Amino acid sequence: MKTPEVGQEVLVPWGLDYLLGTVLRVYSTGRGPKVVVQVDVPGVSGDEVEDVTVTLPADAVQSKDQEAAHAAPGEWVHARSYERELMAQLLRMADRLERGLGTPVSVHEAAGYGGLDLVIRSGQDRMIGCEAKYESGRRQISLEVINKLIEQADRRIVPIVLITNVRLSARAAEVLQQVDTNRMFHWILWRGERDNEALEQMVLSLLA
Secondary structure: OOOOOOOOEEEEEEOOEEEEEEEEEEEOOOOOOEEEEEEOOOOOOOOOOOOEEEEEEHHHOEEHHHHHHOOOOOHHHHHHHHHHHHHHHHHHHHHHHHHHHOOOEEEEEOOOOOOOOEEEEEOOOEEEEEEEEOOOOOOOEOHHHHHHHHHHHOOOOOOEEEEEOOOEOHHHHHHHHOOOOOOOEEEEEOOOHHHHHHHHHHHHHHHO
């Protein structure tokens, strides 16, 4: 893109993500133009904290018009926060799960488990794989996502639970209702602590 102007909204590279920002200043250097951008960082920016600003080469930012080529700005940040909070809540449930099952329960990140985010173990022989999926805005979980995960779950030897912050689309919910309850795929809506009881009951039933 051409050198942005002061006041223009741009996409700023942020880890694996792009965040939305506003150009505050543009200036020249011996290595080309640079921009100072105020960045809207989810969970950080706001009235109670100082503005988050970064200085970057002008060609490092992208036009907001290119947003469609990326996930929604900030979505990766939100998704990671969702996964971390989910894991924290599951760890808090571990003691109650242990009492209910009569065996040690552990929760850990699922490195090496082929696309899963978390693994919950009970004793030596029971395990659940969890995939956490965060969607921003008013999106729903699509039929395509559900069909893909059902297919993957049928090839696994442990139950797979899809945990999401939004509901399924009508068609996805219809397909899920037709899935044999003995199959290895399950879905639950989890939007934070208010849904802990339902999540705990599902984990308990799958590990029992």
